[in-house]
Amino acid sequence: MCGIVGYLGKKNASEILCDGLKKLEYRGYDSAGIALLNGSGFRVLKTSKRIETLSKTVSLEKSQSKIGIGHTRWATHGEANKQNAHPHLSEDGKFAVVHNGIIENYLSLKEELLKEGFNLKSETDTEVIPMLLQKYYKKDIKEAVKKTLKRLEGSYALAILCSDYPDMIIAARQFSPIIIGLSETEKAVASDITAFPEDINNVIYLKDGQVFCPSFV
């Protein structure tokens, strides 16, 4: 299990996310990635090298996105490579997910999704989550999240973005830590308080089974 960061605010999300991931680097990891949401959908950048490599790629992009999520992975299912690194997207590209923990029943969920025609591309347990969100999303985001979480057995800290809601990060936990950070102009999520941007002055500790949606809506 490694680390999660998420940011929504007035600053450049890509820089904040890379800074946050660097602060989680001490926990160890084997690969890392971020997803940035902008007008044309998600831009996903990943590396199986150091966070510094990710930061350099990210800064070349000159992204202006104000919302994104990031992850440092400690592989439990599937090799440590770029394909398996998080964030993972739904097939329709509407959902991006980062996950810490283990989805114990992922094999049966994967089988079900493959039968229904979903095209899963990684070897991870995590990828079933964005696919389930796509399956259950019928314009009601709360319902889709609720139905998806109900299907998951095991442990998770999750940060989820949906391209239909460019002002919202969904955070959820079950036996893995995730915290919410707030300031007047920013919302953040992280596995560890050290990864928050400096202006965050209010922290909410999610309890097991809780879902929280920091948003500007």
Ligand code: GLU
């Ligand atoms: N089980 C997930 C994977 O193998 C998440 C691992 C983690 O917590 O970093 O991709």
